[in-house]
Amino acid sequence: MAKQFVRFQYKNKIDWGLVTEEKILPLEIGDKTTKDLLVDLQKRRVKPNLKSTKTIDKSLITILSPVTSPCQIICQGANYKKHTLESGLNPKSKTYNLFFTKSDVSITSAIGDVIRPSHVELLDYEIELGIVFGKPIDSPLDLNSYNPSDYVAAIFIANDISARDIQLPQLQWYKGKSYRTFFPAGPILVVLEPGDYELINSLELNLTVNGKLRQSAKANQMVFPPKETIAELSLFSSIQIGDVLLTGTPSGCALQAPGKIKQIFVSILAEHKKWDLFIKGQKKRTEYLQPGDEIKATIRTADKRLDLGEQVLQIKQG
Structure with a gap:
């Protein structure tokens, strides 16, 4: 059965811990990278003592991101059909x-603040299933013969926060999605055991803003599932342990593309005029994130056999 790990701070010390109900069992390994934790688990250098009494109540710790830098963050865009349409x-x-x-x-961290830069007005959310690689990839994988569970070591909740007024008018996806705090990860790193990978399709993704449901979907609705994606990725990218893949977001984002007729009309305009109209139209949408908004996100199976915890984020003005 999959195990839940958190990276946390307690009394000015950073450590990793195993989640056991409402308690954290410290591994006492210090502030290791995600890569080093996964390698230690694979080589059984870390063996949590479930009988230990040295547990810490969850309420006493500060949750940190279970994804550490440096790492490669590869993302999939428009990987759910309905989100493709709204984009x-x-x-x-x-x-x-x-x-x-x-x-x-x-x-x-998944528990904390997302800072909206002062020049950004169209701030959007994107709940995504995150995958952490546990085995290097340095050559093409054969889609028909390779086993994705050999490469997928862990999963977590990701939020691909996006500044739409940077990403789209400037054609700057990297910049528009990479400002500081734009990648809340965790709170839990779910390390998979044999047989757990097959449960990924049953994961349910849900995101609310100020208590109202905005996004809801199952992972089996992906257009390109992880096995197919990893095989294609191996054709043009090398992967290291600890690198991550964000598998796309369902529909329900604040972004809403103009209708087809309007798209045809604005296509004859100069480029800057077209994007001025786009931004003007998007500003009318109340779904974009504002300072003071609260985002909550969960990813889990209905029976909670796989449970990635809950993100709780506050939007703050930069």
């Missing part, structure tokens, strides 16, 4: 797997 893309035309990257400077 203004035609699912029948988008027959390719869309990849982009995100800076590891954006990594932050």
Whole structure:
């Protein structure tokens, strides 16, 4: 059965711990990287003593991101059909797997603040299933023969926070998605055991803003599932232990592309005029995040056999 780990701070010391109900069992390994933790677990250098009485109540610790830098953050775009539509893309035309990257400077805790930069007005949320690689990839994988569970070591909740007024008008996906605090990760790193990978399709993703449900979907609705994505990724990228893959977000984001007729109309305009109209239209949408908003996100199976915890984020003005 999968095990839940957290990276935390307690009395000015950083450590990793095993989650046991409402308690944390410290591993007493210090502030190791995600990569080092996974390697230690694989080589059985870390063996949590479940009989130990040295547990800490969850309420006494500060949760940190279970994803550490340096690492490569690879993302999939428009990987759920309905989100493809709301992004203004035609699912029948988008027959390719869309990849982009995100800076590891954006990594932050799942319990805390997301800072909206002073020049950003269209701040959006994107709940995503995050995958942590536990085995290097340095050559192409054969889709028909390789076993993805050999490479997927752990999973976690990711939020691909996006500044739409930077990402789209400037065609700056990397910049628009990489400001500091734009990658809340965790709170829990769920390390998979044999047989757990097959449960990924049953994961349910839910995100609320100020208590109202915005996004809800199951992982089996991905257009390009992890096995297919990892095989394609291996054709053009080398992967190290601790690198992560964000598998795309469902529909329900604040972003809403203009209708087809309006898109045809604005296509004849100069580029800057087109994007001025886009931003003006998006500013009318009340779904974009504002200072004081609270985001909550969960990813888990219905029976909670896999439970990635809950993100609780507050939007603050930079």
